[in-house]
Amino acid sequence: MPLLSFTLEPLSAILPAVRAALADGGEVTLEAPDPDLGVGLYAGELGVAGLHRPWSVWTDLADALGAHLLTPERVGAGRVRFGLRAFAPTPAPDASGYGARSEWARVDKLEDPVLLLTLVEALRRIGLPPAGRVLALGVNTGRELDALALAFPERSYPDQSLEILGVDTDASALRRARDRFPGAAFLQLDVTGLPHPDLGRFDLIIALSLLQSPGVRGDVLLKGLCRHHLTETGGLVLGFPNARYRDGVLSYGARMRNFERPDLSLLCADVTDTRRNLQKRGFQVFVTGKYEVLVTALPVAQRVGRELEL
Known part of the structure; x- marks a missing residue:
């Protein structure tokens, strides 16, 4: 699984890189500044470990790119690592109707x-x-x-x-x-x-x-x-x-x-x-x-x- 590490990159650079990685293998691991250390900062402001982004940004990014956000872990001073996994191509839940067994x-x-x-x-x-x-x-x-x-x-x-x-x-x-x-x-x-x-x-x-x-x-x-x-x-x-x-x-x-x-x-x-x-x-x-x-x-x-x- 590819690992993409981000510290000072703008979201405009992160989004296409993550999209390409998901398109290539369906799953990617990201490493980024710990959002907990930047509580109160706006997304993109400089924090102690790099550009701050709250978890809501990463969840929105995952949704926009059609992926699950996987459970994060801390990997060092001020850093977190988490995965994105592309949505499986499953049919919509209402595709087979609305019955009790659907x-x-x-x-x-x-x-x-x-x-x-x-x-x-x-x-x-x-x-x-x-x-x-x-x-x-x-x-x-x-x-x-x-x-x-x-x-x-x-x-x-x-x-x-x-x-x-x-x-x-x-x-x-x-x-x-x-x-x-x-x-x-x-x-x-x-x-x-x-x-x-x-x-x-x-x-x-x-x-x-x-x-x-x-x-x-x-x-x-x-x-x-x-x-x-x-x-x-x-x-x-x-x-x-x-x-x-x-x-x-x-x-x-x-x-x-x-x-x-x-x-x-x-x-x-x-x-x-x-x-x-x-x-x-x-x-x-x-x-x-x-x-x-x-x-x-x-x-x-x-x-x-x-x-x-x-």
């Missing part, structure tokens, strides 16, 4: 700390009345419903004061969701069939990574939800993916077909259009997140919840 069923989105924090914040921002009703669209196996217990620990499932209905098209995923949340209700239904007169109205509607799905017209779905399934004081939490999974790792940036690098054009357009749509309907709107951009909407007259942090 690769997607292995994914726990709440293991993303930014999503966990911002989702709980979004839920608390909206709040829920006593005996509140929650509609979760594209619920799959129900993992994201765990955020409700974190946001509302005093009255979340299995407390009868919170009613949950999850909707998805995959029967096997819904069976697993029922096992995970036996007190909730789950319905096999395509969201393109909404509004549905039998569902009633809800105080909170959650739809993560759904509005950009094939066959779903986000504006039409949003119109139906607001008119027929949301209470007058209810709110929405809508998620737009800004990442993809590569060899088990969340890699930043929305991807478009035939684009090698992330392109956020479609994401920005959809988030902006959704925000504008909701504001015209009388909602105050908040946009947060990183790998999953959350659009949180609650009525203008509604008081924003307090104690938002997890």
Whole structure:
């Protein structure tokens, strides 16, 4: 495995050298100044052992070059050594669908700390009345419903004061969701069939990574939800993916077909259009997140919840 040692080199020299080494052998070892010795310095500032770069720079470099960052070790005064290993060319976890036996069923989105924090914040921002009703669209196996217990620990499932209905098209995923949340209700239904007169109205509607799905017209779905399934004081939490999974790792940036690098054009357009749509309907709107951009909407007259942090 090649070893590249850096001390005073700029990132503009490091990046192509690392890229070439990864392209040649798929793995490379780097030696660089210890980031711990430069805490408080900006990236590229001169520290005691060379140009300082925090670990966030190296993790971003690894992601940008399509590689895992391997466990570092100290190798001398002020130096660290760590490896980069190219992502294996594995298919995306949703390539085989979203069933209970698919690769997607292995994914726990709440293991993303930014999503966990911002989702709980979004839920608390909206709040829920006593005996509140929650509609979760594209619920799959129900993992994201765990955020409700974190946001509302005093009255979340299995407390009868919170009613949950999850909707998805995959029967096997819904069976697993029922096992995970036996007190909730789950319905096999395509969201393109909404509004549905039998569902009633809800105080909170959650739809993560759904509005950009094939066959779903986000504006039409949003119109139906607001008119027929949301209470007058209810709110929405809508998620737009800004990442993809590569060899088990969340890699930043929305991807478009035939684009090698992330392109956020479609994401920005959809988030902006959704925000504008909701504001015209009388909602105050908040946009947060990183790998999953959350659009949180609650009525203008509604008081924003307090104690938002997890």
